Amino acid sequence: MEAIPLRQVEAPAITALVAEMCREANIYPGDEVAEALKKALTREESPAGREALRQLIENLEIARREQLPLCQDTGFAVFFVEWGQEVHLTGGSLQDAINEGVRRGYREGCLRKSVVADPLHRVNTGDNTPAVIHTALVPGDRIKITFAPKGGGSENMSALKMLRPSDGVEGVVDFVVRCVREAGPNPCPPIVVGVGLGGTFEQVAVIAKKALLRPLGRSHPDPYYAALEQKMLEKVNELGIGPQGFGGRITALAVHIETFPAHIASLPVAVNLNCHAARHAERIL
Amino acid sequence: MAIKHLHTPLTGDDLAGLKAGDSVRISGVIYTARDAAHKKLAALIAEGKPLPLDLKGQVIYYVGPCPAKPGRVIGSAGPTTSGRMDRYTPLMLEQGMKACIGKGLRSAAVKEALQKHRAVYLAAVGGAGALLSKRVLESEVIAYPELGAEAIRRLRVEDFPATVINDIYGNDLYEQGVRAYAREEKQSPEID
Numbered sequence: 001m002e003a004i005p006l007r008q009v010e011a012p013a014i015t016a017l018v019a020e021m022c023r024e025a026n027i028y029p030g031d032e033v034a035e036a037l038k039k040a041l042t043r044e045e046s047p048a049g050r051e052a053l054r055q056l057i058e059n060l061e062i063a064r065r066e067q068l069p070l071c072q073d074t075g076f077a078v079f080f081v082e083w084g085q086e087v088h089l090t091g092g093s094l095q096d097a098i099n100e101g102v103r104r105g106y107r108e109g110c111l112r113k114s115v116v117a118d119p120l121h122r123v124n125t126g127d128n129t130p131a132v133i134h135t136a137l138v139p140g141d142r143i144k145i146t147f148a149p150k151g152g153g154s155e156n157m158s159a160l161k162m163l164r165p166s167d168g169v170e171g172v173v174d175f176v177v178r179c180v181r182e183a184g185p186n187p188c189p190p191i192v193v194g195v196g197l198g199g200t201f202e203q204v205a206v207i208a209k210k211a212l213l214r215p216l217g218r219s220h221p222d223p224y225y226a227a228l229e230q231k232m233l234e235k236v237n238e239l240g241i242g243p244q245g246f247g248g249r250i251t252a253l254a255v256h257i258e259t260f261p262a263h264i265a266s267l268p269v270a271v272n273l274n275c276h277a278a279r280h281a282e283r284i285l
Numbered sequence: 286m287a288i289k290h291l292h293t294p295l296t297g298d299d300l301a302g303l304k305a306g307d308s309v310r311i312s313g314v315i316y317t318a319r320d321a322a323h324k325k326l327a328a329l330i331a332e333g334k335p336l337p338l339d340l341k342g343q344v345i346y347y348v349g350p351c352p353a354k355p356g357r358v359i360g361s362a363g364p365t366t367s368g369r370m371d372r373y374t375p376l377m378l379e380q381g382m383k384a385c386i387g388k389g390l391r392s393a394a395v396k397e398a399l400q401k402h403r404a405v406y407l408a409a410v411g412g413a414g415a416l417l418s419k420r421v422l423e424s425e426v427i428a429y430p431e432l433g434a435e436a437i438r439r440l441r442v443e444d445f446p447a448t449v450i451n452d453i454y455g456n457d458l459y460e461q462g463v464r465a466y467a468r469e470e471k472q473s474p475e476i477d
Contacts, residue, residue: 055410063415072361072414112351153366186389188411240467247462
């Protein structure tokens with residue numbers, strides 16, 4: 001049997017790409033974010049809420065023009081890697097290559113180092129490593145790397161609950177709305193709400209985070225879930241929290257749901273909150 | 286919406302004129318401190334030792350800025366979540382602090398202490414770090430350089446924008462805002 005030649009990728013190529021993505025995602029979150037904020041401004045009625053939206057819109061312009069991180073919390077470096085199984089990495093491990101890219105990107109980009117080495121001893125690692133890396137082996141010879149820096153303020157207000165199947169869709173909606181209400185002004189509204197549904201305890205949290213990667217303005221491809229996203233968004237915006245919690249109509253810009261099959265006994269739901277800028281960068285190699 | 290201009294250090298008259306929901310612009314010196322710096326200050330107070338700064342009439346800004354790009358005063362510098370400082374805030378108020386700037390909910394104990402000491406809680410726009418950094422004219426680390434982003438800095442700011450959340454009269458914009466705009470009938474119980 002003839003061996004299929006593997007595609008070779010050098011670790012330093014991954015490092016360079018990662019460094020670039022770290023700088024890029026932290027400066028500009030994409031046109032769709034600015035568009036969503038401008039649309040929110042046309043609908044917001046509260047004067048203090050409108051002032052907050054105007055500052056956020058101007059902030060995006062300044063960040064882009066002057067190449068500054070849009071927020072000082074440049075986040076925990078989270079990566080989703082889809083690795084084609086026909087690709088062979090040479091010159092180092094994937095983990096080391098990504099961490100070296102984070103080290104370089106955060107240093108060169110003047111990004112804040114926000115990671116402590118131990119959750120209780122709390123000494124800063126000084127280079128924003130280690131990254132959180134979710135890797136999936138996929139068919140083919142391509143590599144897709146998605147970088148999503150995650151700020152602490154909104155991450156802290158996220159929640160997970162193992163509902164009963166009998167709680168049904170009402171139970172899910174109720175949990176999501178309660179989570180946003182209790183978060184109040186803390187996650188820097190207007191927020192993006194990532195909802196994971198199904199899977200296991202750990203899987204539901206990962207898909208809630210993945211839901212945040214979807215660009216604003218795109219609904220779930222399944223009409224049932226697209227309608228559910230819309231319903232949740234309306235309910236969340238009825239809370240009156242408003243931009244920055246100053247009171248108003250726009251508490252969230254979007255609700256994104258991701259699902260996974262569930263155990264016959266379980267209805268896991270995870271809510272991962274994000275500020276207006278669900279920052280991410282993507283590269284295909 | 287009228288904008289009120291404040292110059293630090295703040296006086297009793299300045300504070301008496303502020304109401305929850307007011308938009309303010311702050312000019313003058315303010316000090317940065319977040320989690321780690323508060324912990325260190327609280328430890329000094331507990332030991333009866335002098336603090337690296339005099340808090341009387343001062344404003345503390347809860348921020349951990351990005352490193353400054355070459356040629357700039359400071360990196361992006363928006364507010365962090367204030368609730369993590371709740372445990373230390375009454376102590377800072379006892380030391381004479383008259384305002385703190387952050388974002389997000391405060392505890393009942395902090396709100397009580399604000400009223401008792403006739404001080405205010407202000408919010409800057411979370412997520413507007415690039416914009417806010419441009420209102421900082423000077424930045425100097427004055428304590429705990431080893432804490433990096435969490436060091437205490439003396440900032441000179443001009444027209445730094447903020448909103449009054451808790452005034453000295455016991456009003457709370459976060460509560461007023463939700464009351465004014467909520468469209469819900471009933472509150473569900475808390476997440477258990």
